Amino acid sequence: MDDFDPDLTARPEFQVIIQLLQSPEASPIEAVQRLLQAREDQQQSQKEPRARIDGNHAWFTMLSLVELATLTPAAEQTKLVGFVSQLQQTPVTDPTTGETPTAIDLNLWTDLPYLRVYLGDRFGFNYSTQNSPAEIQEWENRNAFMAQLTAAADHLGHAMDFSIYGLYTFEEAFEKDKPVEEAVRTACVWFIFAGKRLWENCRAGRVFGGEGDPPRRGFDLERWQLWKGGIGAARLAIGGGDSQELVAKASAEMEGAEGQ
Incomplete structure (x- = not known):
């Protein structure tokens, strides 16, 4: 300390x-x-x-x-x-x-x-710079905390629901031209700890931002499939070690969430 x-x-x-x-x-x-x-x-x-x-x-x-x-x-x-x-x-x-x-x-x-x-x-992390292992670990810890709070929330929109930060993470990991491994790892953390809640967001078609507050962004089933494809691609692109383990766990959680 x-x-x-x-x-x-x-x-x-x-x-x-x-x-x-x-x-x-x-x-x-x-x-x-x-x-x-x-x-x-x-x-x-x-x-x-x-x-x-x-x-x-x-x-x-x-x-x-x-x-x-x-x-x-x-x-x-x-x-x-x-x-x-x-x-x-x-x-x-x-x-x-x-x-x-x-x-x-x-x-x-x-x-x-x-x-x-x-x-x-x-909530902010520059994936384009060289980050130390400690900085990456702290970023993943903080996202894991937000994801676990989100999973523990009583319902969508609850005071403990931080789903929007999962959405930001998925956009960075799977909707950029050249996603980096650290971004994919962070996305995996969200799926591992809050997969069912994120699937609930997608099924509900949840949108953030008001009509007069563009750009509006949200969850939907099409994006879920896009992210799922990104996880599948990562299994082939990412090397061994704990990154591959994170990807495998995230994939399993997404499959499990769909079965709920």
Whole structure:
């Protein structure tokens, strides 16, 4: 954790999430309760307006969550996904006002304020440059986290549904003239961890963006077949090692999703 600012690591939000990751006994339910207590402690001890305290609390919660998920391999993210799911099911009522506190006009915690904002800020990767193995791994970890949240969402459009970032990834991997291996790997991560939810998007013909906000983009069955063909082509074009393993798993997940 040496890469993090000491001011961040000292915050209670960071401490809640790092303990969840590092302690085998820690559970998502307990972590949520600790986070709720941290908010109460801040409200009682700080002199700033209550809304500002809640805004900072929500921001540092999501910043800590996403940055720690970025450093956590996909197979070890289960408790983080469980934490977000449990948090989203935990409405908060301010005992002083009797109202639901908000941050950026989103309710604590059912709307998961700042999670979508922060993930959006961190969604960007230049596939055309030479990236270090650590940078590639962190990018794949972050996409795995978004994909697992998306799979765990109760329904399309849920606060944990980040399907649109899967769509961006597939466009980069399979709809460019010369897709690169790193882009295909990231697309595979999405199919492996959220294949059924992505298939649901395609069957629903889900479209993002309003009529006055072009270009509109979306999921459909034709694109699913295009992406499936891209996965098939990748099986022939990509060499051995874990890239070939990712492609094989993604292909199997797509086949399995179609059978649902």
